[in-house]
Amino acid sequence: MLIRTRRRSEANPSEITPREVYQRRRDFLRGGLALGAGLVLPAAGQGSAALEYTPGSFSTDEKPTPYEDVTTYNNFFELGTGKADPARNAHLLTTEPWTVVVDGACSNPGRYALEDFLRPWELEERIYRLRCVEGWSMVIPWVGFELNRVLRKAEPDGSARYVAFESVLDPDNLPGQRRPVLEWPYTEGLRLDEAKHPLTLLAVGLYGDALPNQNGAPLRLVVPWKYGFKSIKSIVRIRFTEVEPTTAWNLAQPNEYGFYSNVNPDVPHPRWSQRTERRIGELRRRRTLMFNGYGDEVAHLYEGMDLKRYF
Ligand SMILES: Nc1nc2c(c(=O)[nH]1)N[C@H]1C(S)=C(S)[C@@H](COP(=O)(O)O)O[C@H]1N2
Numbered sequence: 001m002l003i004r005t006r007r008r009s010e011a012n013p014s015e016i017t018p019r020e021v022y023q024r025r026r027d028f029l030r031g032g033l034a035l036g037a038g039l040v041l042p043a044a045g046q047g048s049a050a051l052e053y054t055p056g057s058f059s060t061d062e063k064p065t066p067y068e069d070v071t072t073y074n075n076f077f078e079l080g081t082g083k084a085d086p087a088r089n090a091h092l093l094t095t096e097p098w099t100v101v102v103d104g105a106c107s108n109p110g111r112y113a114l115e116d117f118l119r120p121w122e123l124e125e126r127i128y129r130l131r132c133v134e135g136w137s138m139v140i141p142w143v144g145f146e147l148n149r150v151l152r153k154a155e156p157d158g159s160a161r162y163v164a165f166e167s168v169l170d171p172d173n174l175p176g177q178r179r180p181v182l183e184w185p186y187t188e189g190l191r192l193d194e195a196k197h198p199l200t201l202l203a204v205g206l207y208g209d210a211l212p213n214q215n216g217a218p219l220r221l222v223v224p225w226k227y228g229f230k231s232i233k234s235i236v237r238i239r240f241t242e243v244e245p246t247t248a249w250n251l252a253q254p255n256e257y258g259f260y261s262n263v264n265p266d267v268p269h270p271r272w273s274q275r276t277e278r279r280i281g282e283l284r285r286r287r288t289l290m291f292n293g294y295g296d297e298v299a300h301l302y303e304g305m306d307l308k309r310y311f
């Protein structure tokens with residue numbers, strides 16, 4: 001599959017991307033793939049391929065977690081519950097063909113082949129912190145585009161208040177879906193204003209390459225001020241709703257995982273504290289920051305809300 005973005009063939013990639021980022025991307029390009037010929041996503045059975053993107057806003061200058069850790073220490077229950085399972089079972093997820101449905105309370109719904117869904121959007125790199133509810137965190141250079149672009153194109157009705165997301169359902173091939181660990185398909189949701197927030201990203205790549213399957217290929221959400229499980233992987237449906245949608249983790253353990261799931265050191269998980277976190281690759285624990293450090297950008301969304309009640 002070949003997806004063309006605006007060509008930048010005149011520019012040397014080192015001129016459109018900060019040198020450090022470019023260097024890092026080079027370091028991870030594998031298989032001698034050419035840059036500058038448009039966006040090439042992996043064909044079935046192949047490894048990841050280089051993406052073309054520009055640096056985006058909101059990136060942290062913290063050191064990215066090594067590629068090896070980002071792609072071998074994962075949560076993706078469709079591919080197993082152990083941290084190493086998703087990488088080991090990655091080949092069981094088939095991403096081609098892939099269809100994305102946008103529907104619900106909107107005037108411009110659609111059913112898209114992946115390449116048609118992605119074609120209008122230029123890609124940017126956003127280096128975000130991601131903190132898992134279990135207490136580990138990473139810094140990941142994502143490549144993607146703002147979810148809000150998709151929402152605007154769909155033209156939500158005035159009655160739409162939430163956006164619901166669904167992951168792929170394929171129990172014949174995804175071993176985790178043959179066990180009742182969660183209600184399948186995996187579901188997630190955001191309030192419409194959270195979904196529209198410019199930090200909220202749809203990612204198609206990381207470290208300059210197409211997403212590895214274990215990280216949620218071909219398309220996953222990234223909501224950096226919320227616990228990692230809100231960042232739903234391998235999305236097949238985006239739906240506008242009038243009522244708060246159900247979410248897989250809230251269905252599984254409603255007293256442990258709320259709808260909002262904002263990173264909040266003051267609200268412990270019932271079985272453990274959320275005060276500190278272990279950045280993967282580091283020994284000493286860090287203090288966990290309110291909204292995962294994105295408070296300046298997102299705190300206004302929750303003004304007047306009791307975040308202990310709406311956890
Ligand atoms: N479909 C789906 N999406 C998912 C999950 C999952 O099990 N299935 N796990 C979530 C959890 S708990 C986390 S912490 C992040 C992990 O993303 P990463 O493996 O890319 O770091 O993905 C989230 N998205």
Ligand SMILES: [Mo]
Pocket residue numbers: 075131132133134227228229
């Ligand atoms: Mo997580």
